[in-house]
Amino acid sequence: MTALEPLKPTDSGALPRYREIYDALRQKIVSGAWPAGHKLPSEHELARTFGCARMTISKALGALAEQRLITRRRRAGTTVSAPRPQESVLEIHDIEAELVAAGSTYDYECLDRQVRPANADDASALGVTAGTPVLSLIGLHRADGRPHAFEERLINLRAVPEARRERFSRTSPGRWLLQRIPWTDAEHQICALNADAAIARRLEIPRHKACLSIERNTWLDEQRITHVRLIYPCDQHRLIARFRHQRA
Amino acid sequence: MTALEPLKPTDSGALPRYREIYDALRQKIVSGAWPAGHKLPSEHELARTFGCARMTISKALGALAEQRLITRRRRAGTTVSAPRPQESVLEIHDIEAELVAAGSTYDYECLDRQVRPANADDASALGVTAGTPVLSLIGLHRADGRPHAFEERLINLRAVPEARRERFSRTSPGRWLLQRIPWTDAEHQICALNADAAIARRLEIPRHKACLSIERNTWLDEQRITHVRLIYPCDQHRLIARFRHQRA
DNA sequence: AAGTGGTCTAGACCACAAA
DNA sequence: TTGTGGTCTAGACCACTTG
Structure with a gap:
């Protein structure tokens, strides 16, 4: 699994879309597929990839950023953070x-x-x-x-x-x-x-x-x-x- | 200050709108003006009060909920939480x-x-x-x-x-x-x-x-x-x- | 100058839970 | 049944920062 799933068939199951996206991106990071410093696609591109509005991507990225798994900067884009120091x-x-x-x-x-x-x-x-x-x-x-x-x-x-x-x-x-x-x-x-x-x-x-x-x-x-x-x-x-x- | 500011003149200053709203609501809570159990106006009503879209209100309330200052439940509405246990x-x-x-x-x-x-x-x-x-x-x-x-x-x-x-x-x-x-x-x-x-x-x-x-x-x-x-x-x-x- | 994230809108539909 | 929050859209403008 090196490419992002281009589209997920709409799980009639349960999870909201932004959460599925959050999970998919998080998996890339914690699995090591995207190591620290890796640059993520832009929000526009992710929106195209996942087939949703940019705000939905933004919500998923916001959650990842809050967990300090990624760092978002204007113009510079979004990158995978270094593993966080022990904090609990x-x-x-x-x-x-x-x-x-x-x-x-x-x-x-x-x-x-x-x-x-x-x-x-x-x-x-x-x-x-x-x-x-x-x-x-x-x-x-x-x-x-x-x-x-x-x-x-x-x-x-x-x-x-x-x-x-x-x-x-x-x-x-x-x-x-x-x-x-x-x-x-x-x-x-x-x-x-x-x-x-x-x-x-x-x-x-x-x-x-x-x-x-x-x-x-x-x-x-x-x-x-x-x-x-x-x-x-x-x-x-x-x-x-x-x-x-x-x-x- | 018992009523919500009906409208804030757009601070040309700095803070995003949702943050101003977050601060205003938070002030109500930590000041004790809205004690634990107090029911907040609905999102639609807050949107009218503050003169913004409901999603902006939702973002402010989401932040308050994450701080556990409020509890949001469908149909039941949003209420001020009990002071949280010591947690750090x-x-x-x-x-x-x-x-x-x-x-x-x-x-x-x-x-x-x-x-x-x-x-x-x-x-x-x-x-x-x-x-x-x-x-x-x-x-x-x-x-x-x-x-x-x-x-x-x-x-x-x-x-x-x-x-x-x-x-x-x-x-x-x-x-x-x-x-x-x-x-x-x-x-x-x-x-x-x-x-x-x-x-x-x-x-x-x-x-x-x-x-x-x-x-x-x-x-x-x-x-x-x-x-x-x-x-x-x-x-x-x-x-x-x-x-x-x-x-x- | 241009591309990126940050924010915002004005709608919409849905799920849930209380009345 | 109905009002509430939860989510989503398809745009938009702006601020920032890098090239």
């Missing part, structure tokens, strides 16, 4: 939803709650100017009664003033925020660390045991909403990320 | 590229190389049937001469027969594969662990020090290509993931 969609689920889905019980306990003007550490973690009112929360997530994750959180009260009225004694602030506050940007940092004395005590694990630390910053447009650091014992959490070139 | 694009860069970008020198050393029929462990890790020929590689990545990551890898020789001829004595198999083999699916598992004796020795760190473990499986369509496990000392690696609702 990481889903970091809501802790409660995750545990409930796994059939565990869940509860949250507040260990400390303070409203204060941001000190230097707060300001740097949350990315606000010192003195901005913040809500500092320290809490523990439990699964089936056993410690599951330790949470340190800062909430920008300038962005989320209504959080000042919440006690968060049994309500996980993460869930509360997620349900109320739209967010536009999130950033995660993931690393490993050895449990220090405080963390070991809270999570009821030996000192120095490896833990997974997930830090998350969220924004609503330019405004910082919250900073959170979650610490999981190594054997209680595992991030799973999947990526498919092919569209759903 | 995780970029796991090629180790060498990452180090070079950071201004470090990089080298790879092969510690062990075997071609063998898959044993039970290989078969389970790589997801092939026992007896399938596999290439097993154990190696060390170094940055500025110091151990940076420990790698254990299995390559399915049925999928990548040409790997059998490679020595991989100084060439990182990850990079070699990435440059040659197209892949369609990848799965990552990330967790923390305490260094055991073997890892501590290889990475020249104390035993029990926390490490980040990244396991990756890759597929070409249904066929398994490789399984790799990378172990980084906690202070030498940090995954960073960003997510934006807004399109680039």
